[in-house]
Amino acid sequence: MNDTAAFFRRNEVQKILRLLIDKELTTITPSLSYEFGVCYEAISREIKRDDKEIAAILEELSKLKILEQDVTGNIGVCPICSSHKLMVELRCPSCKSSKIVKGIMLEHIKCGYVDLEEKFKSGDRYVCPKCNKPLTTIGVDYRKPSVVYKCLDCNSLSPTAAKHHLCIKGHSFEEQNLIMKPVITYKFDLENRFLVEKELLEFDTVLNNFREEGWHIESPAYIEGESGVHHEFSFSIWFTQPTSALGWPDLVAEHCAEENEVSSTPLLAFQAKAMDVHSKEKILVAMPGLDENAKLLARGFSINTVEGSSAEEVKEKLKQTLLNIKQKRSKAVLEAEKAALEEALKELGGTIDRT
Ligand SMILES: [Zn+2]
Numbered sequence: 054m055n056d057t058a059a060f061f062r063r064n065e066v067q068k069i070l071r072l073l074i075d076k077e078l079t080t081i082t083p084s085l086s087y088e089f090g091v092c093y094e095a096i097s098r099e100i101k102r103d104d105k106e107i108a109a110i111l112e113e114l115s116k117l118k119i120l121e122q123d124v125t126g127n128i129g130v131c132p133i134c135s136s137h138k139l140m141v142e143l144r145c146p147s148c149k150s151s152k153i154v155k156g157i158m159l160e161h162i163k164c165g166y167v168d169l170e171e172k173f174k175s176g177d178r179y180v181c182p183k184c185n186k187p188l189t190t191i192g193v194d195y196r197k198p199s200v201v202y203k204c205l206d207c208n209s210l211s212p213t214a215a216k217h218h219l220c221i222k223g224h225s226f227e228e229q230n231l232i233m234k235p236v237i238t239y240k241f242d243l244e245n246r247f248l249v250e251k252e253l254l255e256f257d258t259v260l261n262n263f264r265e266e267g268w269h270i271e272s273p274a275y276i277e278g279e280s281g282v283h284h285e286f287s288f289s290i291w292f293t294q295p296t297s298a299l300g301w302p303d304l305v306a307e308h309c310a311e312e313n314e315v316s317s318t319p320l321l322a323f324q325a326k327a328m329d330v331h332s333k334e335k336i337l338v339a340m341p342g343l344d345e346n347a348k349l350l351a352r353g354f355s356i357n358t359v360e361g362s363s364a365e366e367v368k369e370k371l372k373q374t375l376l377n378i379k380q381k382r383s384k385a386v387l388e389a390e391k392a393a394l395e396e397a398l399k400e401l402g403g404t405i406d407r408t
């Protein structure tokens with residue numbers, strides 16, 4: 054379970070999940086090339102990872118029932134190094150010699166002699182090298198059955214040759230040891246999009262509730278700081294709708310995910326960015342969690358932290374954190390309004406009816 058959560062936290066896995074949803078990729082078709090072997094261009098165009106890594110992620114997603122596998126072909130690969138870059142050498146099936154030649158076989162029906170076509174050639178006609186009779190009519194006194202391999206070492210004739218393979222790394226093996234690797238097309242059923250959305254680390258589903266209540270939210274947010282540097286945040290919030298230009302944000306949030314723990318380095322970078330845009334509230338979404346140092350620093354800088362190992366857990370906790378901030382804020386707003394009212398009444402010489 055923990056391994057699964059770590060798998061879904063990986064950046065490249067998240068990008069593939071995004072592609073499934075945003076591009077509605079229902080079929081991920083493999084393509085074959087000598088250079089790259091099997092590749093999934095719909096994915097590799099978008100994420101810069103090697104084809105083996107992409108194939109491994111797709112396979113894992115099918116184990117997790119998000120994708121369905123459909124075997125649509127195969128390629129032969131080296132049993133030692135799995136390379137698909139192979140050369141073929143034909144060998145004599147009897148003595149394994151590679152001194153063999155390929156030719157057309159002729160059979161002189163009258164005497165039963167069989168050999169390569171060229172052995173019968175005499176000028177522009179065929180003459181049997183065994184009985185010296187001319188061959189006249191195909192199907193009557195001679196047959197031309199098929200292609201034949203003749204071994205120059207043991208002289209045997211055979212309709213097939215043994216295939217011997219040599220891979221790019223120099224491993225040499227017989228055809229019977231060749232590994233057949235299935236070529237798989239992956240299918241995604243859009244009815245299963247909820248399975249993907251559950252694992253997707255994007256916060257719009259949570260943020261939309263607060264947008265409806267009047268907060269101005271940008272996600273992702275690009276804000277120029279006081280220093281002139283442009284910062285990117287996972288999202289940022291203005292608690293009141295801007296009348297003209299956006300001022301400094303009231304809240305900025307950053308998301309970072311690690312296989313194990315989030316250290317203080319990304320936290321410090323976030324703190325610096327948040328200060329540069331004068332944000333009062335800060336949320337750091339750290340998956341699966343912060344290490345001890347980072348926790349202490351977060352407290353010191355008054356950064357709200359949201360920790361969790363799965364997207365679902367994190368989204369639920371983020372929602373709670375935003376609700377708390379909203380509550381705290383409405384209390385503060387009410388108190389400020391009350392104070393302002395009292396002040397106004399005092400100036401008018403009136404009193405507040407406290408009954
Ligand atoms: Zn090999």
Ligand SMILES: [Zn+2]
Nearest residue numbers: 161164181184
């Ligand atoms: Zn003959």
Ligand SMILES: [Zn+2]
Nearest residue numbers: 145148204207
């Ligand atoms: Zn031979």
